[in-house]
Amino acid sequence: MTDCVIVGGGLVGLTTAYVLNQRGLDITVIEQRTLGGSASWAAGGILSPMYPWRYPDEVVQLASSGAHQYPALSEELASATGIDPEWFPCGLLTLNIPETMSLVGWADRTGTALEVCSKEQVNKQIPGISFDGTAAWMKQVATIRTPRLIKALHSYLRQRGVALVESHKVTGLVRDGNRVTGVDLEGDKRLGERVVIASGAWSGMPIAGVPDVPPIYPIRGQIIHLYASEDAISTMILKDNKYLIPRKNGSILVGSTTENVGFEEIITPEARKELHDFARNLFPELVGRRVINHWCGLRPGSDDSIPYICAHPRLKNLYFNTGHFRNGIVMAPAAAELLAKIMLGDKPAQAAAFGFHRPETNRN
Numbered sequence: 001m002t003d004c005v006i007v008g009g010g011l012v013g014l015t016t017a018y019v020l021n022q023r024g025l026d027i028t029v030i031e032q033r034t035l036g037g038s039a040s041w042a043a044g045g046i047l048s049p050m051y052p053w054r055y056p057d058e059v060v061q062l063a064s065s066g067a068h069q070y071p072a073l074s075e076e077l078a079s080a081t082g083i084d085p086e087w088f089p090c091g092l093l094t095l096n097i098p099e100t101m102s103l104v105g106w107a108d109r110t111g112t113a114l115e116v117c118s119k120e121q122v123n124k125q126i127p128g129i130s131f132d133g134t135a136a137w138m139k140q141v142a143t144i145r146t147p148r149l150i151k152a153l154h155s156y157l158r159q160r161g162v163a164l165v166e167s168h169k170v171t172g173l174v175r176d177g178n179r180v181t182g183v184d185l186e187g188d189k190r191l192g193e194r195v196v197i198a199s200g201a202w203s204g205m206p207i208a209g210v211p212d213v214p215p216i217y218p219i220r221g222q223i224i225h226l227y228a229s230e231d232a233i234s235t236m237i238l239k240d241n242k243y244l245i246p247r248k249n250g251s252i253l254v255g256s257t258t259e260n261v262g263f264e265e266i267i268t269p270e271a272r273k274e275l276h277d278f279a280r281n282l283f284p285e286l287v288g289r290r291v292i293n294h295w296c297g298l299r300p301g302s303d304d305s306i307p308y309i310c311a312h313p314r315l316k317n318l319y320f321n322t323g324h325f326r327n328g329i330v331m332a333p334a335a336a337e338l339l340a341k342i343m344l345g346d347k348p349a350q351a352a353a354f355g356f357h358r359p360e361t362n363r364n
């Protein structure tokens with residue numbers, strides 16, 4: 001019997017394994033496909049919520065704490081595995097902000113470095129942009145290449161003796177009364193002192209033996225990868241819920257759609273055109289640039305966009321770390337720390353906001 005079985009090998013499951021392993025627990029991660037091959041692989045990798053001032057403070061704090069952990073985490077993973085996740089502090093410029101006044105107040109209250117910029121400042125900072133409005137500049141925001149991050153974590157966890165099981169689906173839980181004692185893999189059982197459900201967009205699906213699951217549903221997101229010259233853009237740019245992310249090699253990610261289409265994990269020509277048009281309208285010089293790749297992923301969405309990082313309300317030894325919606329990459333390290341504290345008996349004050357039954361907060 002292992003100390004903890006984690007259901008789902010996306011970034012949230014893998015960072016949970018990382019933290020619990022560092023606390024001395026023996027961990028098994030069970031993934032139905034390939035590790036990190038779902039939403040975590042598909043993500044753009046912006047290490048901040050988009051429009052953070054629209055989220056409840058607890059979400060912003062968890063994201064900020066996650067973002068602060070990334071430089072050291074990337075360095076540790078790169079030096080242990082030789083795989084660099086390419087943490088890249090290129091800053092985030094948010095265009096078309098209607099709420100300038102509340103934004104300045106929010107930045108002061110939360111201690112966030114944020115500068116409101118005029119259209120002249122934007123045009124000077126970003127040559128070639130076609131924009132005529134007010135913007136917010138957050139120079140501290142970084143990005144990370146999530147496929148590399150997952151590869152590095154995978155290799156690191158293997159080195160540390162974490163059991164990583166791919167191509168196995170958890171279909172039910174093993175129970176002894178109201179105590180969870182393991183998982184069922186279509187007949188094959190894996191026993192564990194504790195079980196963590198970190199199955200992303202699938203976390204709201206019924207699992208045999210679990211009386212309540214959080215109300216999570218898939219929200220599809222599509223991204224295109226554009227070929228561009230090395231100095232095309234030097235910072236992340238967000239406008240009307242779409243964004244451009246520069247890669248270190250000069251290419252650009254253009255994201256993303258937000259589609260409530262169930263578990264349809266397919267890319268569409270309409271989304272490709274919508275994203276390509278967005279990039280070309282903002283940067284006329286991108287007209288004619290080739291699309292290198294186009295992909296999609298299913299975000300774990302919920303009505304309030306606040307993750308579930310908590311114990312099950314009725315079953316002992318069952319926990320959730322799921323429902324991070326658009327912020328699972330930035331939140332992952334801090335969400336894993338928070339869950340580890342909850343599992344190991346601390347009672348962190350911030351946990352209430354992420355419980356199974358949560359207080360009413362400002363909705364996103």
Ligand SMILES: Cc1cc2nc3c(=O)[nH]c(=O)nc-3n(C[C@H](O)[C@H](O)[C@H](O)COP(=O)(O)OP(=O)(O)OC[C@H]3O[C@@H](n4cnc5c(N)ncnc54)[C@H](O)[C@@H]3O)c2cc1C
Pocket residue numbers: 007008009010011012013030031032033034035036037038039040041042043044045046047048168169170171198199200201202203220221222223255256257296297298299300321322323324325326327328329330331
């Ligand atoms: C297009 C797009 C762009 C995004 N951009 C950003 C961004 O810039 N910044 C940011 O912070 N977030 C971003 N996100 C959101 C982020 O990707 C997610 O919040 C995060 O990846 C969720 O991680 P996860 O591990 O919970 O889910 P996943 O990565 O989906 O992993 C869950 C895993 O559980 C497995 N699983 C499910 N059920 C079972 C089962 N029964 N048995 C075994 N395994 C199971 C699945 O196969 C899957 O691999 C983006 C998402 C998308 C789609």
